[in-house]
Amino acid sequence: xxxxxxxxxxxxxxxxxxxxxxxxxxxxxxxxxxxxxxxxxxxxxxxxxxxxxxxxxxxxxxxxxxxxxxxxxxxxxxxxxxxxxxxxxxxxxxxxxxxxxxxxxxxxxxxxxxxxxxxxxxxxxxxxxxxxxxxxxxxxxxxxxxxxxxxxxxxxxxxxxxxxxxxxxxxxxxxxxxxxxxxxxxxxxxxxxxxxxxxxxxxxxxxxxxxxxxxxxxxxxxxxxxxxxxxxxxxxxxxxxxxxxxxxxxxxxxxxxxxxxxxxxxxxxxxxxxxxxxxxxxxxxxxxxxxxxxxxxxxxxxxxxxxxxxxxxxxxxxxxxxxxxxxxxxxxxxxxxxxxxxxxxxxxxxxxxxxxxxxxxxxxxxxxxxxxxxxx
Amino acid sequence: xxxxxxxxxxxxxxxxxxxxxxxxxxxxxxxxxxxxxxxxxxxxxxxxxxxxxxxxxxxxxxxxxxxxxxxxxxxxxxxxxxxxxxxxxxxxxxxxxxxxxxxxxxxxxxxxxxxxxxxxxxxxxxxxxxxxxxxxxxxxxxxxxxxxxxxxxxxxxxxxxxxxxxxxxxxxxxxxxxxxxxxxxxxxxxxxxxxxxxxxxxxxxxxxxxxxxxxxxxxxxxxxxxxxxxxxxxxxxxxxxxxxxxxxxxxxxxxxxxxxxxxxxxxxxxxxxxxxxxxxxxxxxxxxxxxxxxxxxx
Numbered sequence: 001x002x003x004x005x006x007x008x009x010x011x012x013x014x015x016x017x018x019x020x021x022x023x024x025x026x027x028x029x030x031x032x033x034x035x036x037x038x039x040x041x042x043x044x045x046x047x048x049x050x051x052x053x054x055x056x057x058x059x060x061x062x063x064x065x066x067x068x069x070x071x072x073x074x075x076x077x078x079x080x081x082x083x084x085x086x087x088x089x090x091x092x093x094x095x096x097x098x099x100x101x102x103x104x105x106x107x108x109x110x111x112x113x114x115x116x117x118x119x120x121x122x123x124x125x126x127x128x129x130x131x132x133x134x135x136x137x138x139x140x141x142x143x144x145x146x147x148x149x150x151x152x153x154x155x156x157x158x159x160x161x162x163x164x165x166x167x168x169x170x171x172x173x174x175x176x177x178x179x180x181x182x183x184x185x186x187x188x189x190x191x192x193x194x195x196x197x198x199x200x201x202x203x204x205x206x207x208x209x210x211x212x213x214x215x216x217x218x219x220x221x222x223x224x225x226x227x228x229x230x231x232x233x234x235x236x237x238x239x240x241x242x243x244x245x246x247x248x249x250x251x252x253x254x255x256x257x258x259x260x261x262x263x264x265x266x267x268x269x270x271x272x273x274x275x276x277x278x279x280x281x282x283x284x285x286x287x288x289x290x291x292x293x294x295x296x297x298x299x300x301x302x303x304x305x306x307x308x309x310x311x312x313x314x315x316x317x318x319x320x321x322x323x324x325x326x327x328x329x330x331x332x333x334x335x336x337x338x339x340x341x342x343x344x345x346x347x348x349x350x351x352x353x354x355x356x357x358x359x360x361x362x363x364x365x366x367x368x369x370x371x372x373x374x375x376x
Numbered sequence: 377x378x379x380x381x382x383x384x385x386x387x388x389x390x391x392x393x394x395x396x397x398x399x400x401x402x403x404x405x406x407x408x409x410x411x412x413x414x415x416x417x418x419x420x421x422x423x424x425x426x427x428x429x430x431x432x433x434x435x436x437x438x439x440x441x442x443x444x445x446x447x448x449x450x451x452x453x454x455x456x457x458x459x460x461x462x463x464x465x466x467x468x469x470x471x472x473x474x475x476x477x478x479x480x481x482x483x484x485x486x487x488x489x490x491x492x493x494x495x496x497x498x499x500x501x502x503x504x505x506x507x508x509x510x511x512x513x514x515x516x517x518x519x520x521x522x523x524x525x526x527x528x529x530x531x532x533x534x535x536x537x538x539x540x541x542x543x544x545x546x547x548x549x550x551x552x553x554x555x556x557x558x559x560x561x562x563x564x565x566x567x568x569x570x571x572x573x574x575x576x577x578x579x580x581x582x583x584x585x586x587x588x589x590x591x592x593x594x595x596x597x598x599x600x601x602x603x604x605x606x607x608x609x610x611x612x613x614x615x616x617x618x619x620x621x622x623x624x625x626x627x628x629x630x631x632x633x634x635x636x637x638x639x640x641x642x643x644x645x646x647x648x649x650x651x652x653x654x655x656x657x658x659x660x661x662x663x664x665x666x667x668x669x670x671x672x673x674x
Contacts, residue, residue: 313517
């Protein structure tokens, strides 16, 4: 239900349509081929709706209008000041078009009128285009944003890149450990399992804090490296508040999610298979590659997808450890929700992320089945 | 899986390299958690190992409990420092965390157990679909769930209330209960339910007298999962809670972002101890449950 509401928000444009219903109705009748500027009726409807509309509602609509073209806010504000003055004096103008253009000459600028075209319908895809760094030009075509305003595509790519790296690192680190755990006698493996389960049970924030302590400039790792003489005292590595820090911390945090599914798959592979292969003359490497590895593929795909899917939506760790350039898409979702209050864009970003997730979720279900998720 | 006695030197090298690699990974997993514990006892207001702490023999001047005192709201002069003001927020956060966590756990456990019971009936229609929907809060990134909940709760005026935060945590925690209880119900002998009912017990009585005692370990470990989920949760709290609903994770988050102080590490140490305790409990319960259901301990 909340998700459905979010999807609705991402295309919703009804608020502004509630403020300027007549204007938008008249606007739709405007023949852009014939006249350069909209007809008199549009100006008249706008005048009336600005004069008698609720102030709070207009304010909200203005925020929305500024998303499509900057300048709307000041334009409407100066205009409605003039309109209020005129209404107070009881001097309704004979020609609304002239009146508005005298109030602010931008009303003669067709680009503003074109921008209004984006808002006249109840639903709009503009937030989705914004979330992909695209916007409308004056003829309602979808174009790229200005070079310096393109942030989302870069962030999407970075999010995917980091998720892929984290998955690969988790696989490399997790595979031998899961293999060891699965092949040791139970007494030892249960003991070692604590090493995997304890981080799994510990608060995410605790682990993130721990990594800041470990990685910061006079933190544990740099301290040890300097003490060992590998680094000089002023050559300390910048490990935290950048992508490296995000990668290291996320790998450690998500590693249990890789080890646990791998472990449960490896447990049930009979040990006799490897021995049989070697008995038949295969070298250990060949036996491993041809006999053991293919049997672990369900575990690898389960763990890999789980880690990838979790990594792609990660928010807390990148936000705290990532610094300026380690931030992922989750950062912008939170930013638009809490800071800019551009909820439409926030919802659109969330919806795209959800779409990506659902694809992987579906794959996961196809490959391993959703019921097979196990905890500890 | 010891090495056979006929292993070649190359095999030996590989084997030891493999063991060494595993040891490194285990170290990588666990070291950060234990690195913070000594630092929380440091006297310095920075989150580092000071020279006094590393000196041998240990320098008693370098160690202190001052940050722990600060955490529990003691504001005497030797406890605060220029960068770490005294604050009562940690204690307030602890109270709120336990309050929200407990209520959310009770509701989530009740709902989750009922859902699991329903889902394990052999003829439940749309089983897969319902399971997928129930589990979805576990898989969908928290940030999306949190944003969606924020929008939805904003419409019904539940944002910035305890009710809203608790309901959100119930939604997040229920899947864990469903999964653990479903796992316990595998191998549960449904004939016992029939037997109880044929002897005249009403469904509610059957549940409390027959089903519940048998699946209790599953319910408890589900409840612990639910509790830790709510207790650790920060994204939803960040969006949906005002200062009145301050919880430990939110205070830690604020602490890490603004004043990096050793008090955070004291709280972190307490949380590590809590998770060790919970992990042990769950592990013991799991063994007991396997014994109860007659599955041979693996």
